[in-house]
Amino acid sequence: MTAIRKERQGQDMALTAGIVALIVVFSLLPMVRLLQEIILPGGRFSLDIIRLGLIDETTWRATWNTLVVGLGGTLFALVLGVAVAILVSMSNVRQRQAFVLCFVTPLMIAPQVTALAWLQLFGPSSPLLNMLGMAPPLGTRNPLYSPEGIVFLLGIQYAPLVFLIVRAGMRKLPRELVEAAQSSGAGWVRVLGTIILPLMTPSIVGAAALTFVSCVGNFGIPAFLGIPANYLVLPTLIYQRLAGGGPAVLSEVAFLSVLIGVIAMIGIVMQDRIASRRDFRITSTSLPAAPYQLGVWRLPVEFGMWALIALILVLPLVGLILTSLVRGYGVTLTAETATLENYYFVIFQHAAASRAFLNSLYLSAGASIFAVFVAIPLGYVIAWGNKRWIKALNLAIELPYALPGVVLAIASLLLFLKPMPITGIQIYNTVWIILYAYLARFLILAVRPTITGYFQLDRALEEAARVAGAGLFMRMRTIIFPLIAPAAIAGGLLIFMTALCELTVSALLWSSGSETIGVVIFSFEQGGDSKYAAAVSAIMVATTFLLMLLASLFANKLPDGVLPWRD
Amino acid sequence: MAGLSINNVTKAFGETKALDDVSIDVADGEFLAVLGPSGCGKTTLLRMIAGFETVTGGNIRIGDREVSSAEANTPPEKRRVGIVFQNYALWPHMTVSENIGYALKVARVSKTEREERVGNALALVNMEQYGDRRPANLSGGQRQRVALARCLVAEPRLVLFDEPLANLDVHLRASMEDEFADFHKRTGTTILYITHDQAEAMALADRIAVMDHGRLMQLATPRELYHEPANEMVASFISQGMVLPADVETEEADGQCRVRVLGQELVVRCRKGEKPRKDARICCRASQIESVGASQPGFEGTITRAVYRGGSARVEFEPAVASHLGLHFDQLDPVSFEAGQRARLAITSGWLIPADGAA
Numbered sequence: 001m002t003a004i005r006k007e008r009q010g011q012d013m014a015l016t017a018g019i020v021a022l023i024v025v026f027s028l029l030p031m032v033r034l035l036q037e038i039i040l041p042g043g044r045f046s047l048d049i050i051r052l053g054l055i056d057e058t059t060w061r062a063t064w065n066t067l068v069v070g071l072g073g074t075l076f077a078l079v080l081g082v083a084v085a086i087l088v089s090m091s092n093v094r095q096r097q098a099f100v101l102c103f104v105t106p107l108m109i110a111p112q113v114t115a116l117a118w119l120q121l122f123g124p125s126s127p128l129l130n131m132l133g134m135a136p137p138l139g140t141r142n143p144l145y146s147p148e149g150i151v152f153l154l155g156i157q158y159a160p161l162v163f164l165i166v167r168a169g170m171r172k173l174p175r176e177l178v179e180a181a182q183s184s185g186a187g188w189v190r191v192l193g194t195i196i197l198p199l200m201t202p203s204i205v206g207a208a209a210l211t212f213v214s215c216v217g218n219f220g221i222p223a224f225l226g227i228p229a230n231y232l233v234l235p236t237l238i239y240q241r242l243a244g245g246g247p248a249v250l251s252e253v254a255f256l257s258v259l260i261g262v263i264a265m266i267g268i269v270m271q272d273r274i275a276s277r278r279d280f281r282i283t284s285t286s287l288p289a290a291p292y293q294l295g296v297w298r299l300p301v302e303f304g305m306w307a308l309i310a311l312i313l314v315l316p317l318v319g320l321i322l323t324s325l326v327r328g329y330g331v332t333l334t335a336e337t338a339t340l341e342n343y344y345f346v347i348f349q350h351a352a353a354s355r356a357f358l359n360s361l362y363l364s365a366g367a368s369i370f371a372v373f374v375a376i377p378l379g380y381v382i383a384w385g386n387k388r389w390i391k392a393l394n395l396a397i398e399l400p401y402a403l404p405g406v407v408l409a410i411a412s413l414l415l416f417l418k419p420m421p422i423t424g425i426q427i428y429n430t431v432w433i434i435l436y437a438y439l440a441r442f443l444i445l446a447v448r449p450t451i452t453g454y455f456q457l458d459r460a461l462e463e464a465a466r467v468a469g470a471g472l473f474m475r476m477r478t479i480i481f482p483l484i485a486p487a488a489i490a491g492g493l494l495i496f497m498t499a500l501c502e503l504t505v506s507a508l509l510w511s512s513g514s515e516t517i518g519v520v521i522f523s524f525e526q527g528g529d530s531k532y533a534a535a536v537s538a539i540m541v542a543t544t545f546l547l548m549l550l551a552s553l554f555a556n557k558l559p560d561g562v563l564p565w566r567d
Numbered sequence: 568m569a570g571l572s573i574n575n576v577t578k579a580f581g582e583t584k585a586l587d588d589v590s591i592d593v594a595d596g597e598f599l600a601v602l603g604p605s606g607c608g609k610t611t612l613l614r615m616i617a618g619f620e621t622v623t624g625g626n627i628r629i630g631d632r633e634v635s636s637a638e639a640n641t642p643p644e645k646r647r648v649g650i651v652f653q654n655y656a657l658w659p660h661m662t663v664s665e666n667i668g669y670a671l672k673v674a675r676v677s678k679t680e681r682e683e684r685v686g687n688a689l690a691l692v693n694m695e696q697y698g699d700r701r702p703a704n705l706s707g708g709q710r711q712r713v714a715l716a717r718c719l720v721a722e723p724r725l726v727l728f729d730e731p732l733a734n735l736d737v738h739l740r741a742s743m744e745d746e747f748a749d750f751h752k753r754t755g756t757t758i759l760y761i762t763h764d765q766a767e768a769m770a771l772a773d774r775i776a777v778m779d780h781g782r783l784m785q786l787a788t789p790r791e792l793y794h795e796p797a798n799e800m801v802a803s804f805i806s807q808g809m810v811l812p813a814d815v816e817t818e819e820a821d822g823q824c825r826v827r828v829l830g831q832e833l834v835v836r837c838r839k840g841e842k843p844r845k846d847a848r849i850c851c852r853a854s855q856i857e858s859v860g861a862s863q864p865g866f867e868g869t870i871t872r873a874v875y876r877g878g879s880a881r882v883e884f885e886p887a888v889a890s891h892l893g894l895h896f897d898q899l900d901p902v903s904f905e906a907g908q909r910a911r912l913a914i915t916s917g918w919l920i921p922a923d924g925a926a
């Protein structure tokens with residue numbers, strides 16, 4: 001009897017211990033190390049680093065710039081995302097599925113690829129403008145090399161994020177609330193202003209906070225658009241400092257990364273304050289409201305929506321592909337001059353690039369497989385467990401993703417600069433430090449859909465296995481894993497897609513031999529080889545589309561809302 | 568097979584007590600139904616017996632082993648109880664045979680023996696030809712049978728049913744009821760069957776435990792519940808019994824005593840040792856009320872409603888002396904009563920509800 005109890009407790013304890021260890025290693029340790037660096041450098045309490053950071057004028061300029069593009073990008077993304085969400089959710093436009101797919105796709109494309117694509121669209125060497133004979137004269141500055149350009153691209157990059165959150169909120173809006181207002185004589189504009197938008201406040205504020213954090217932490221767009229204009233934000237400032245000074249400036253950039261973390265946190269806290277100020281809870285559940293009949297306006301509105309898709313998705317991709325076919329700088333692209341040489345070069349001839357394809361492949365595969373296998377037991381404990389403190393630790397897993405990637409990258413550097421204690425293993429300057437950072441950062445992307453999966457699964461299925469005599473590990477293997485795997489794998493796929501072109505973390509952690517695709521695109525562009533950068537990017541966009549297609553194939557086995565681009 | 572004994576079990580969820588001092592003994596091989604309105608704590612009781620919930624106080628024994636107490640709790644996988652869940656809980660990723668054979672696989676039963684026992688279990692529920700199907704391709708009744716076979720295959724000491732028929736349509740319910748009864752007769756398994764449907768409980772169970780607000784109201788055979796309810800809750804819950812105020816005028820003799828109800832004197836059945844008392848209650852059934860002539864003993868009142876139901880009418884009535892008490896009875900064709908009409912009724916017999924209310 002006691003032996004039996006011990007055996008069961010053993011499995012329970014093993015699970016708990018494993019999860020605690022995981023959270024400590026991948027979340028608490030890096031964060032604690034980062035804080036230690038700035039307030040307890042070398043083990044002694046000192047505020048020197050903070051003081052030095054604060055009197056530095058570039059710090060303030062970069063902070064100001066960060067806030068400007070962060071707020072600007074958020075505002076733009078909000079306007080665009082909410083407007084599209086209202087049109088898609090509340091009106092009778094057609095081809096919704098296809099439109100949502102196209103509108104959300106930019107979110108799946110890495111920011112630096114977006115930036116590159118847009119850069120190729122404007123500017124004097126734009127193949128498209130050249131073909132149309134509309135290119136500005138050589139030597140003209142690309143108009144995107146500016147704060148406005150950064151805000152514009154951040155807005156386009158994250159409008160889908162706003163859209164997804166607000167759309168999910170609108171789906172839950174019971175039609176009675178809208179119909180009650182209509183029967184009180186309110187027209188659609190008034191219903192929108194007095195009922196729908198106010199009720200959507202929590203979604204909109206939540207979306208705003210998430211977008212703000214993403215904009216503030218974004219590296220790819222300000223790196224491509226801001227560095228040439230010498231317009232630095234905190235992530236790019238950190239990158240430049242570290243690229244120039246190496247490990248010697250680690251303390252300094254640690255302070256800067258904590259500063260970004262603090263800015264991001266302020267965004268999250270403000271959201272919490274606003275959302276809790278009033279009660280917006282919607283209690284009833286019912287069918288969604290009847291769509292507003294656009295009447296004669298339907299066709300023009302639909303035309304406008306698809307024009308938007310052409311502008312934010314098709315045009316930049318066309319620009320990207322055209323650039324990847326160009327022979328050289330200044331050569332006008334025609335049917336005769338078009339070439340696939342650039343693709344050949346990056347895949348077969350350029351050592352770092354071909355290495356990077358493999359590195360990124362291994363890294364993202366490693367991160368996603370690890371995450372899938374960890375997410376299932378972790379989700380089990382969080383969704384079905386009864387231990388309160390583990391739920392609190394759930395926040396700890398969110399942290400490395402909620403905070404900008406730069407923060408985690410710097411923390412990883414600090415953690416692994418010296419060889420690891422006891423084992424003496426050195427992962428600094430190898431691909432393993434990037435893997436560590438990816439595991440920590442992206443784990444939550446698999447945990448979230450897995451938890452959704454658990455909540456949609458009838459717990460009696462597990463209980464039936466318990467009464468059949470199955471212990472914890474047996475149940476995990478034979479019942480829970482097969483049932484929850486699709487959701488976890490969908491999460492893994494999201495991780496794979498995100499990690500494949502990741503730049504923010506790897507830009508700070510890469511070394512010769514451990515380049516990633518993101519880094520290679522960035523280096524090509526910085527070295528003026530846009531055509532190679534475009535070729536690599538085009539390959540990655542194609543890969544992304546393929547993966548989205550693949551995931552959609554088994555979409556009917558997934559819990560609702562796991563694949564963001566499926567409406 | 569084993570008996571089950573639940574001793575003074577209490578379960579608190581925070582402040583609220585879902586179960587309060589419940590004691591039930593189920594004999595080996597008995598079919599016991601737990602009956603009560605929704606939210607009275609039936610599922611909680613079942614989950615504690617299965618081991619999914621811990622007890623706050625008291626203990627539970629299966630056979631001669633204590634499985635739950637405030638100090639220790641044997642995990643569900645070690646209790647050897649079978650459960651038939653309300654929504655079946657069949658694993659969608661396994662075939663019917665795999666579902667049924669799961670417990671045997673867990674217990675490392677050899678493949679040949681496993682196949683044989685799964686075959687037997689399938690035969691027991693008349694599902695031989697469905698072994699390779701997936702649960703999704705079965706009808707509701709078939710799923711129910713698979714769930715039954717799955718819980719039987721491991722030869723549990725005790726089988727628990729949580730409202731197993733609630734999700735089925737009326738016709739299927741009747742036939743599954745027969746199957747359960749039949750199955751119990753054949754296997755002699757100890758069964759604890761939870762339901763909120765009294766017809767189901769009456770039809771199936773040897774004894775019924777009636778629960779309300781987390782307390783055990785009465786544990787008795789279906790007949791006893793109907794004829795001799797232990798308290799007002801049981802009296803009114805079972806078959807819509809009417810509870811009427813009465814004064815007991817004589818001592819019990821031969822299981823009967825004389826009472827005065829609504830001004831009418833009559834003889835009702837009662838427990839041994841009843842003494843004359845005021846403010847007592849009797850329980851009477853619709854069949855124990857009839858209309859009488861003006862000279863006979865009885866009481867006056869007004870008909871408030873008469874609903875014709877084919878062959879007879881359900882007549883509702885307000886006595887003149889106590890208009891808040893609604894009585895109802897059936898009048899066979901030819902139905903003559905109409906709403907608003909005056910009438911004189913008499914109670915022919917009834918049951919004196921014991922003063923202490925204990926089961």
Ligand SMILES: Nc1ncnc2c1ncn2[C@@H]1O[C@H](COP(=O)(O)OP(=O)(O)O)[C@@H](O)[C@H]1O
Nearest residue numbers: 580584585603604605606607608609610611612
């Ligand atoms: N896990 C729980 N936490 C808090 N309260 C619960 C929990 N489970 C059941 N209850 C409460 O206990 C009472 C009895 O519930 P239940 O056993 O499900 O009733 P029944 O099955 O008879 O309808 C209800 O009031 C219910 O709200």
Ligand SMILES: [Mg+2]
Nearest residue numbers: 606609610611
């Ligand atoms: Mg219940």
